[in-house]
Amino acid sequence: MLNCPVEERPREKAIYYGIETLSNQELVAVILRTGNKEMSVLNLAQFLLDEIGGFQELKDIDYQRLIQIKGIKQAKAIELMACIELAKRMQSKQSIKNRIRQPKDAYAYIKNKLMFEKQEKVVLLCLNNHLEIVQDKLLFIGSGDVSLLETKEVFQYTLRSGCNRIILIHNHPSGNPKPSHEDQEITRKIEMMAKHLDIEFIDHIIIGDHCYYSFKSNQIYQSKED
Structure with missing residues (x-):
């Protein structure tokens, strides 16, 4: 060693x-x-x-x-x-599992881990049929370009977890959750691959400074709880 x-x-x-x-x-x-x-x-x-x-x-x-x-x-x-x-x-x-019914639930679950990070990090949430989080996985630590994330890695881990529902979450160190062109492109790729593998891609959420963006609803939300 x-x-x-x-x-x-x-x-x-x-x-x-x-x-x-x-x-x-x-x-x-x-x-x-x-x-x-x-x-x-x-x-x-x-x-x-x-x-x-x-x-x-x-x-x-x-x-x-x-x-x-x-x-x-x-x-x-x-x-x-x-x-x-x-x-x-x-x-x-943990008798009551974390259940993700809407974007704010995913934000509440992950915000403390990602909101103030100085580097961009990508986390994958794997959910069961009841939309309960079975596992979460840190997939990528980058330098501001989520497009470097390999889509195959997302689904390799998903398949190993035995789940067929996923949510992708990453942070913007700048604090602005507005999606970049690269964010949109990786979302499109994952969505296409998920359909091919019969996996439900529930959402891609970007964490900002006390706010977040949901690709599913195409909207930026300002947190009222922080």
């Missing part, structure tokens, strides 16, 4: 680009903190995931199973179990 560029190490990468940019392997590596003589911390994290059958299996892992894995001692096992327990407790508090 010492030979890796600083920004490619999990902890440093989280500092440079945000914790949400880390892969599952990298998140586990941050929790483990160190590797051993045989494996780097990244290799140990991947070895652990392979041994238990994948990232999703972490939710059902127990202490005894963890300490049977080569390289996982008591301290690392307890730290992992603590993180898993925290995630379970937070999940249990």
Whole structure:
């Protein structure tokens, strides 16, 4: 790991680009903190995931199973179990899922994450048949040109999530949510691809400074709640 560029190490990468940019392997590596003589911390994290059958299996892992894995001692096992327990407790508090019935619901859900960002970020919301948010995914961190977003990445993640309804959201660091030509073009491309894949593209929302634009309604809204 010492030979890796600083920004490619999990902890440093989280500092440079945000914790949400880390892969599952990298998140586990941050929790483990160190590797051993045989494996780097990244290799140990991947070895652990392979041994238990994948990232999703972490939710059902127990202490005894963890300490049977080569390289996982008591301290690392307890730290992992603590993180898993925290995630379970937070999940249990979310008995009422966020439901997106109209553009203002999507704005309320994401505004605190995007409104004051200095860089343009693109977030994908994947919804179920009840219009409840199943997952949200940071797709892109850019320099002011959403057209650099790859449409295939949008649908690769959508299909993996198992959802067939999506909302695309991005921010304008300038504070003005008026869509650019590039915003209009990427919206058109995603809309065409969504129809081809039988996925409902509900809306594309642009977050500004206490305001937002909805492509669905073709209107800028000034927030009355902020």
